[in-house]
Amino acid sequence: MPDHHQDYQFCDLHHLIILLIFASAIVACIGIGVVLLEQYFTIGFNAFHFRPEQLGNYGTFKLAFIFNGSLIIASTSMFIAMIGLMSLPIGGLTKLVAWIGIYSSICLFMLGVLPLNVGHWHFVAHYNAVIATTLLGCTSLLAGIMYRAYFSKFLMLCSFLLLFFSISHISHLDISDPQLLSPHVRHDEFCLDPVFAWCLVITHLLWDIALALKVRKLVQQHFSQ
Structure with a gap:
């Protein structure tokens, strides 16, 4: 009887x-989408010349508070979800993924609290967020290889793309610039950095959804036995 009770817990x-994971992804999509749509109606596809975190600049974007607020809410939801994931009877490597997920959510929370206007501290938060995402992609891909039964092909694909785009993005960051902007971006020239940054954001949202779907499937399998 105690085991049965624990199962339901x-x-x-x-x-x-x-x-919480779905809520995090939905809130992030709404926040980014609202600000991006407002910019699209103003400057068209040039809105994609900005990196996603630049949309939180209060000096440039009048709806920056929506973007930063959605980051804070989404990262808080993900933080609680990752703590919950650690409480489940899962493997050690999967617990490591949860730990890095906690680290990543803290970094994203700090990006919402410390927007581009803050300068140095935004630089620290952004750089840590990219490193956290790189580690998240690497460890989840490794965990997927070692525990194939617990990772879907969709989650594995998202993990690989997350790792690829995060490495590509971090390789284009100019650490000599306070905003980590490459020379091309600073001079309004075409650069792959914003492209990789947007791909990274989209992939991260897909990774969140893939993780939630896999957790849901594991629950259904467990209680159907």
Whole structure:
């Protein structure tokens, strides 16, 4: 009887984790989408010349508070979800993914609190966020190889793309610039950096959704036995 009771406790925790991950992805999509849409109606496709985190600049974008607010809410939801994930009876490497997920959510929270206007501290938060995302892609890909039964092909693909785009993005950051902007971006020239940054954001959202779907499937499999 105690084991059965514990099973239902874990079921509730699973459902909470799934809900929080989906909520995080939805809030982030809404926040980014609203600011991006407003910029698209103003300057067209040139809106994509900005990196995603630049949309939080209060001096340039009048809806920056929506972007930063969505980052804070989404990262808080993900932080709680990752703590919940660590409480589940999962493998050591998967727990490491959860730890890095906590680190990543803290960095994203700091990006919302410390926008581009802050200068040096935004630089620190942004750089840590990219490093955290790189580690997240690497460890989740490794965990997927070692625990294939627990990782779907979609989650594996998202992990690989997350690692690829994060490495590509970090390789284009200019650490000599306070805003980490490459010379091309500073002179309004075409650069792959914003492209990689947007691909990274989209992939991160897809990774979140893939993780939530896989957790949901594991719950269904467990209680169907």
